[in-house]
Amino acid sequence: xxxxxxxxxxxxxxxxxxxxxxxxxxxxxxxxxxxxxxxxxxxxxxxxxxxxxxxxxxxxxxxxxxxxxxxxxxxxxxxxxxxxxxxxxxxxxxxxxxxxxxxxxxxxxxxxxxxxxxxxxxxxxxxxxxxxxxxxxxxxxxxxxxxxxxxxxxxxxxxxxxxxxxxxxxxxxxxxxxxxxxxxxxxxxxxxxxxxxxxxxxxxxxxxxxxxxxxxxxxxxxxxxxxxxxxxxxxxxxxxxxxxxxxxxxxxxxxxxxxxxxxxxxxxxxxxxxxxxxx
Numbered sequence: 001x002x003x004x005x006x007x008x009x010x011x012x013x014x015x016x017x018x019x020x021x022x023x024x025x026x027x028x029x030x031x032x033x034x035x036x037x038x039x040x041x042x043x044x045x046x047x048x049x050x051x052x053x054x055x056x057x058x059x060x061x062x063x064x065x066x067x068x069x070x071x072x073x074x075x076x077x078x079x080x081x082x083x084x085x086x087x088x089x090x091x092x093x094x095x096x097x098x099x100x101x102x103x104x105x106x107x108x109x110x111x112x113x114x115x116x117x118x119x120x121x122x123x124x125x126x127x128x129x130x131x132x133x134x135x136x137x138x139x140x141x142x143x144x145x146x147x148x149x150x151x152x153x154x155x156x157x158x159x160x161x162x163x164x165x166x167x168x169x170x171x172x173x174x175x176x177x178x179x180x181x182x183x184x185x186x187x188x189x190x191x192x193x194x195x196x197x198x199x200x201x202x203x204x205x206x207x208x209x210x211x212x213x214x215x216x217x218x219x220x221x222x223x224x225x226x227x228x229x230x231x232x233x234x235x236x237x238x239x240x241x242x243x244x245x246x247x248x249x250x251x252x253x254x255x256x257x258x259x260x261x262x263x264x265x266x267x268x269x270x271x272x273x274x275x276x277x278x279x
Contacts (some may be wrong), residue, residue, distance in 0.1 A: 026248060033241035050242040060243055063224035067207055070138060070223065074145040075203035079195055081146070082153025082202075089154075090161040108151040117215030120144050124216070136218030144212035149202035156201065160194035193262050200258060204251070 033051075037044035054060065085105050089098070108116060124140050127133065134140055164187070172182045210225045217226060228240055 071206040074206040078149030086158035113211040137221035153198035
């Protein structure tokens with residue numbers, strides 16, 4: 001009994017130490033965003049002047065707006081393309097080129113971003129010389145982020161599709177539902193949580209990407225991570241802590257809201273299944 005209790009306390013201690021190691025820097029960043037000192041790691045008092053300075057920092061705000069636009073477009077496009085790829089790999093076990101297609105879908109997960117960024121840059125530069133399109137900017141960054149985000153979305157959706165009971169879709173078709181109706185009324189509600197999870201993950205990956213954005217950005221298309229990275233070379237201004245705190249708050253609200261919505265949907269689905277079983 002004592003050994004099991006000791007093991008439990010040991011495990012909890014390691015878990016707590018891991019959480020402290022991961023989240024203490026974020027807490028410190030939030031606290032120092034209210035620091036009155038221009039030196040980021042020297043506390044001199046409470047102030048909100050860095051948030052006021054952030055409101056007039058056009059370079060940072062423009063970078064944030066560009067990053068949000070790219071992240072939103074990347075997340076929406078990656079979920080659509082990743083879902084199509086997941087359905088192809090899950091529902092069609094045998095077709096010509098399946099192994100190659102599967103490898104191409106999963107390759108961005110294991111390939112270094114430096115290699116992806118350099119190869120895309122060479123291809124886009126060649127296209128621009130031959131066709132005059134596209135100019136390096138929002139569109140080229142979107143291409144790079146979409147390539148990586150689609151791979152993550154496909155893996156998430158495919159893992160959910162593998163757990164689905166195919167008899168539910170077969171029952172819907174037996175009752176006269178057409179394939180499109182089966183997808184919208186049966187399949188889509190069952191994979192909705194995985195789609196939302198894939199959207200959040202790809203949005204986050206795109207929002208904080210530095211490597212691909214550095215390769216594919218052009219004049220006037222500097223994302224927020226690139227702005228922060230360029231300023232870090234000369235010494236960070238505490239206003240960077242302010243923008244990071246704003247992002248942490250927004251992301252935290254989004255994650256908590258999504259978790260509550262998913263938990264509420266799970267409880268409602270479980271209640272409906274229980275009522276259907278009793279009926």
